[in-house]
Amino acid sequence: MSQPSPNGAVRVVLVDDHAMFRAGVRAELAAAGAGVVEVVGEAADADAAIKVVADLQPQVVLLDVHLPGGGGVEVMRRQPSSDTLYLALSVSDAAEDVIGTIRGGARGYVTKTITGPELVDAITRVAGGDAVFSPRLAGFVLDAFAGSIDVAAVDEDLDRLTEREREVMRLIARGYAYKEVAKELFISVKTVETHMSSVLRKLQLSSRHELTKWASDRRLL
């Protein structure tokens, strides 16, 4: 099972097919996230990533979306159930990629232009069980649920967002931070995070079959 490293830092595996980018992120995480985030492994394609993740059981995997061997989604799909969480880190901000990756099971999606401190923050947030939504991602989510983006898979069963969840997503899309959203809507930050994870869940579940699996995984059935 995934455990934090002895010094309490979040254990991270870096998956990207560009060695230079891996080196850059590693250096940046070492600079901005010393003691908070620790890179324990790297992989350059889907097969290697699956192996490394299975061996090291990191808490968070920074996952490139475009990856030899079927992309980041393939890594998440072939991963046997474990506590490992995925944060997509991609240069692509095409709607299909973003929504597809979130539906594949990623807990957040950030683009590669993100700064070091922001990335550290995103990693710790994902490790803490929250979802990381950038304004752009929130925009895609609103678009996806409004039906403007064609989500390729069957969406007849996709739940709609509640009014409150839509409200939260709008504020995130407008560039509000979680605590500003909380202040604006007179709710607690915890509630904002709950809304975010339920949006995420609604995005990831495309069929009753998956919903059943989700519920039984959490001993709700």
Add this chain to the structure above:
Amino acid sequence: MSYANPPHPTSPRSRPVGPRRAYRDTSSSVVGGVASGLAAHLAVPVLWVRVFFVATALLQGFGLMVYAGLWVFLPAGQGFDVSSPGLESATRTGKRPGRRSRLRDAGPAIALGALLFGVVLGFEGIFGQGALFWPVVLGVAGVALLWRQADEAQRERWIDSSGRIDPFRAVFGNGGWAAYARIAAGLGLIVTALIVFAVVAGQVTFALPVLVAGLLGLAGLAIVVGPWVMRLVDDLGAERAERVRTQERADMAAHLHDSVLQTLALIQKNSHDSTMVARLARSQERDLRQWLFEADTTDAATLAGALKEMAADLETDHDVVVDVVTVGDCPLTEELRPVVHAAREAVVNVAKHAGTRRADVFAEISDAAVDVFVRDRGSGFDVDAVAADRQGVRNSIVDRMARHGGRADVRSAPDEGTEVRLHMPRTAAPDEENR
């Protein structure tokens, strides 16, 4: 909510002009994608089409016949669906998730099996165990399997970027046990059908079996060769279009290559000036990102396009990063132009006064109204304390919006940043929208 947007003119999925044709939708196929393609063509829910096929299948297999016929004759729709080059390239090199068969889910497979079983039982119930029945079923199943494989191989041939057509690949596609199994099973079924036919019918009379066998052979040939010829004609046209597109793309790639190299050279020369470097990198990044990942171009004909163009302009002129997020889109009519101007003014204010280098622009476009929010995390100010002679916000934003039937709100507090909210109801007549 009134979010059901009609397909607007800039929809990236819009097909080139010409007569509307039906395609098989190979991206969401259960068997051959006929039902989903037909549903898209007729603009009805795909469930209805599937129910239609299943229901008419009970009429002595009529639905099955229609389905098989359409499968054979409808061209696959995904052949030349143009996506943006970055996504296409990543798909070609296997860096994105590929098409996944929905038959992985046991549901449709069980339903199809049950349907087939029912048809067999129904047939036997009506005609008794006729001598010709099983050979025909086996033969048809064999042909269907071979066709399925030919379909797959053809699709993979289009995805293949090498250009040459390897005869092996033309038959087996990318190989894999599924392809081999399909071909072996198909051939096996046909041979079995012939043997069963010979055994069952061979003893009766001589003339009839020969006649039937000959007819079967002819029918098989027509089924296999006819559509192939039709498709060849189709493919030739498509191939020509693809060649033109490839050349265009090569030109574009060369152009971008130059622009990237130029920018990198500039960055090297200006490496001491971090503002300049950041600006160059940002503008180049926006350029590339736009080209690689966004199928729709930022033309100023739509509101989202105009906002993005506005952001790009201001990023170049002022040292500020503008993130534009849009939900929905609509054509940029005269009534909506003030919104863009007001938003521009708001971003300029961020660049000049807020003391931050970053602005978030969020636009939500629904059928009823357009809402644009411009937010920064800069120094902020006390709205009530602004001197009466300062005209920027009041004139360019609040009054401008009010003059054109909209509303503008400025919310700001010292140290918390500023948010400008623009609201404009949409009153445009629908026919004007769809122009």
